[in-house]
Amino acid sequence: MGRVFIVVIVVVLSVYTLFDVLAADRQRVRGMAKPFWALLALLPLIGPGFWLALGRPQSRRGPTPGQQRRTLAPDDDPDFLWKLDRKRRQKPDDDG
Numbered sequence: 446m447g448r449v450f451i452v453v454i455v456v457v458l459s460v461y462t463l464f465d466v467l468a469a470d471r472q473r474v475r476g477m478a479k480p481f482w483a484l485l486a487l488l489p490l491i492g493p494g495f496w497l498a499l500g501r502p503q504s505r506r507g508p509t510p511g512q513q514r515r516t517l518a519p520d521d522d523p524d525f526l527w528k529l530d531r532k533r534r535q536k537p538d539d540d541g
Contacts, residue, residue: 455489462486462493465501473502 463486471479476499485492520526 458493459486459489462496466496469502474500475502476500 463483466474466479466482466486469479474482476482477485482496482500486496
């Protein structure tokens with residue numbers, strides 16, 4: 446039973462790695478080209494280990510060079526709120 450569990454874990458890790466390689470942005474993959482990583486992912490333990498340590502794109506905060514900045518809703522945009530507050534303070538009060 447213990448061997449079956451280990452085999453299942455290794456297979457699941459290899460399948461996860463293969464799908465992660467295929468879903469990764471080609472330009473952000475490190476080390477080798479995606480087809481080579483996909484082949485390496487099929488090697489038990491070694492492939493997934495190398496992918497996670499050396500090939501997987503590192504998460505980065507903010508937009509990547511080819512992407513635009515995510516559009517914010519007005520109530521989430523600090524610049525918009527600052528400008529709105531500034532306009533409100535400059536406008537004469539109509540309450541009399």
